[in-house]
Amino acid sequence: MFRFENPIYLYFLLVIPVMWMIRLLSDRHRARRVRKFGDPQLVNEMMEDMSSKRPKVKFWLLMAALALLIVALARPQMGSKISREKRQGIEAIICMDISNSMMATDVAPSRLAKSKLLVENMVEKFENDKVGLVVYAGDAFVQLPITSDYVSAKMFMHGITPDLIASQGTDIAQAINLAMLSFTPDDKVGKAIILITDGEDHEGKALEMAKAAKEKGMRIFILGVGTEKGSPIKMPDGQNLTDNKGETVISRLNEQMCRDIAKAGSGTYIHVDNTSQAQQKLEDEISKMQKGETETVIYSEYDEQFQAVALLALLLLIIETIVRESINPRLKNLRIFKRKTDL
Numbered sequence: 001m002f003r004f005e006n007p008i009y010l011y012f013l014l015v016i017p018v019m020w021m022i023r024l025l026s027d028r029h030r031a032r033r034v035r036k037f038g039d040p041q042l043v044n045e046m047m048e049d050m051s052s053k054r055p056k057v058k059f060w061l062l063m064a065a066l067a068l069l070i071v072a073l074a075r076p077q078m079g080s081k082i083s084r085e086k087r088q089g090i091e092a093i094i095c096m097d098i099s100n101s102m103m104a105t106d107v108a109p110s111r112l113a114k115s116k117l118l119v120e121n122m123v124e125k126f127e128n129d130k131v132g133l134v135v136y137a138g139d140a141f142v143q144l145p146i147t148s149d150y151v152s153a154k155m156f157m158h159g160i161t162p163d164l165i166a167s168q169g170t171d172i173a174q175a176i177n178l179a180m181l182s183f184t185p186d187d188k189v190g191k192a193i194i195l196i197t198d199g200e201d202h203e204g205k206a207l208e209m210a211k212a213a214k215e216k217g218m219r220i221f222i223l224g225v226g227t228e229k230g231s232p233i234k235m236p237d238g239q240n241l242t243d244n245k246g247e248t249v250i251s252r253l254n255e256q257m258c259r260d261i262a263k264a265g266s267g268t269y270i271h272v273d274n275t276s277q278a279q280q281k282l283e284d285e286i287s288k289m290q291k292g293e294t295e296t297v298i299y300s301e302y303d304e305q306f307q308a309v310a311l312l313a314l315l316l317l318i319i320e321t322i323v324r325e326s327i328n329p330r331l332k333n334l335r336i337f338k339r340k341t342d343l
Contacts, residue, residue: 005075012070016063023059054325061320068313076305088291089128090190091146093179094119097197097225098162099137099170100241101251104198106231108274115196115225116157118272118279123153125283128291132182135160138169140178172197172206172261176220180213190289191218194282195261196272198226199254206257210265219289220265221282225272226253 004010096119102112123131131153132146143164144156162168172195179193193213210220230252233241241249255271262269268285272278 003077009074058320058323061316065313065316068309072306072310078303090289091130091183092192093132093182095134095175095179095195098135101198104231104233104251106227111225120154123150134178136175137165138167139165140174170200173209176209193220196223199257206261207264210261214266220267222258222262222269223272224258
């Protein structure tokens, strides 16, 4: 497995195209100055030792060396030891509602932000379990396939916003169906579908899909986020969402719908408010589930590769220094680079 220990340094590679643009503008400016000096063809004949290729070669050698040095700073590493560990745990697919109604602020700072924080805290306490992530609104898709890589799970969680799905609405049935298809075939491991929603199911069939999950031995935990009183929905521009008549939309938690889905899926309904009680209750319920043997691939040792990259960069810098912009008089007959013919 190949990885970078400090991938943030890779963003500095953006300096390469910037340098290329500066070089291009500089060449154009120089060409205009030569035209003012005299006829370009006559100037070329007066500068027979100059080459149009050498400066370009030197520039790209320098840029390649710079790129390799940046990569070296990112510390490339190669996994050298692979082990497969047997662990006792469960599989959990988290279905996150990212419809606009999840931006309501009856739970601080918002329903979606509270849900993301709850999931991140839960994943941090996972040790031998596997986790996957499904996001849904009017449509649903797998954001993270089931894995034991908790770092990736939290990283994907940070990037969740309502903009990920253009189709608005709340299709809970599709989210449950996609979660059912995301588990491994191992039927000896407890499987939990953790559905986070405000209960506004716009498409229906959620109860039927929850019953189908129950028949396959999966438990559904419904985390209802919000309050029955509800609140306006804050949009990214800071304004409240309005309907076609220009009136402010108030989103309310549909607790009855949440309870019905949980009951149909032989699971538990948990109300998420501004306290930490929901997280503790969910952890307690999950701990009761049947744990089965799961296999995890672990890269336990990594070999540093930056030395080889830095050595190659040094070699390019040496070559760049050796290559001259003008032709060496002693090597006039050796035409590796053609004489400058156009400015």
